[in-house]
Amino acid sequence: MASSVIDDAPVGLADAPARNINMIEAINDALDIMLGHDPTVIIMGEDVGYFGGVFRATAGLQEKYGKTRVFDTPISECGIIGAAVGMGAYGLRPVPEIQFADYIYPGMDQLISEAARLRYRSAGEFIAPMTVRSPFGGGIFGGQTHSQSPESLFTHVAGLKTVIPSTPYDAKGLLIAAIEDNDPVIFFEPKRIYNGPFSGYYDKPVEPWKTHPDSKVPEGYYSIPLGKARTVRQGDALTVLTYGTMVHVTAAVCREKGVDAEIIDLRTLVPLDIEAIEASVEKTGRCLIVHEATRTSGFGAELSALVTERCFYHLEAPVERVTGFDTPYPHSLEWAYFPGPVRIGEALDKILEA
């Protein structure tokens, strides 16, 4: 892990001045801090410069740091990732934005065959210390090309790290850690919860982040190590393994149903915090996996296999998965597709009755 570039980090984060901000503001803050502290950090992507990004994640950064550090790119994900590989080889630490995760596919060869393999194939002579930021997931009526959750395409690739925050606090700390990391990191931002946590009830008003405890974000530098899960809630009835938007949906459903769940927010899918998973499942004896991505070969399949392989004799019920359906993300039937309270509730009942 790269050491921090900042020596004057607050000793106790709890004592640092903090403010309640949403996830976009937290991401912007992390980018601002890293641009300020490390001259090799650069940001590029479609509409990220003067305009500040379609989700405003880079708002004000070009004005503050100039066009050499923060600039727009052609609509060419292959070019964006390919150029970032070359910049990394030069010694920069590029933070490209892919406007939607759904748009990342033209850059896949550059990610899979190049960025992920540089260190290995050159035996450490060349590395690709890039962080690819990209909004992912549905729940905003984005249709099939603005809603996908393609994380398992990346977790399947040797040499890529995949990080998914679920709160403003984590988004800032994890993004700083990702940028400082010397390996390529895919940083998927659950866009449904950019502006507030989500209960899964699309017809209820959006709850803003400012009322949520994890929106209290310390000012200045801090980082959260990659590969460490977060226990959202301790409980004894079962373990829920989840990440991103579904952390909040699952928590709301468990609250509503009065289920004493231990909810683990994985935060990093690769490398995975296997110790936290094993410890929790061994304690509860039951395991539910929840993600929004399609089911077949989704990351839940990997989690299910790992839990079965490593915790089988502690299990009192089969491992269950709640996922999106194996269809493209439909536009009008978005809320029929989304793995919301009904699907999660059924799975909870099934696993607890077993």
Next chain:
Amino acid sequence: MANGSDGTGQAGHNRPALSFHVPEPKFRPGDAVDFSDLKITQAGAQARPDETCPAIDTAPLANDLIRVLGEDNRAHGPWDPKLDPDTLRRMLSVMALTRAFDERMYRGQRQGKTSFYMKCTGEEATSVAAAMALAADDMVFPSYRQQGILLARGYPLIEMINQIYSNRGDKLKGRQLPIMYSSRAHSFFTISGNLATQTPQAVGWAMASAMRGDSRIAATWVGEGSTAEGDFHAACLFATVYNAPVILNVVNNQWAISSFSGFAGGERATFAARGVGYGIASLRVDGNDALACYAAEQWAANRARANAGPTLIEHFSYRAEGHSTSDDPSQYRSAQERSEWPLGDPVMRLKNHLIAMGEWDEERQEKLDLDSAEQVKAATKEAEKNGILGHGLHHPFHTMFEDVFEELPWHLEEQAAQAIREREIKWPAA
């Protein structure tokens, strides 16, 4: 479909039938070869614009063929780089060494010392002469047939052979297919087996150099067949958008394995002409003319260093041998092509030029060839002490899991332990 009320076309049966075009090379195995329709320009006849000219001013050169060495073996015209005899002799010696190296490594593969090899016979000038026109610390992003760059930059032969043999001395730890070299110390980027991926990377490196106010430029090489990849077009686009200090070398050796250049669009336009559409200065040179290759690369390097932007250079050449040791070109092209190729052999042409200058003779050439072969032979013997592919386990098994990430996560440590356990079962004596 044009029958509806919105269409302006006529009903289907009145229209002529469409025909489908599939490109076909002029000559197949057994055919008599006649290259007389190839437009071979007169050496020295091409204008040399100022390096900082608007890109569009190079458009005529994208459809011409810049040549310096004439039939008389003399250098002609404004593109003559006017190199001193010592530099020319060095160029010749590196090209001869490249050829000798290829011969020996090809033989080594046939003898079972490694799995794979790729020669660059007939294309030596496109890498050696071009590399000599760059500074030693300009970053190169080569494809797989630019071993001449490493030799021009003084990379030790034994390092190359260790890599080809994937042996104990291979600093890439036996991970890469033979000839996929990497040497940061020689500003030589790690070669990918995926095609054209290095082109946008070279542009990104050049952009970074410009962002940081550096003075180094980047150059990349790609085959004409691989220009079909989207990566190449992304590279051209980023190069022109950011006016990147980069040189895009397209080595048009006519063949991509068995597919002739027509399958990359070569039937209707030159490869240099693609640069024109992007607003990139574009030159088309005789790739078997070492002086022309040098001069074009030097022009492009000067342009990049003057912040005047990127250059695309098409090196028009011929792949004299198979694509690789896994290829048999007699199955798809006429054997006569090589002997009839109208632009000759780059090593012979440079040699004849030096002789015409009174700076070289056949006797010295013979000695050079002999010395090159001896040098390669000695390095090969030395490398073989480190082992050859398939004979022995040259690398500790744990190295298989290193460098996937900077640090090994738990799952790779677990898998490494398994591999090491398996080793004791599979190879108990090793």
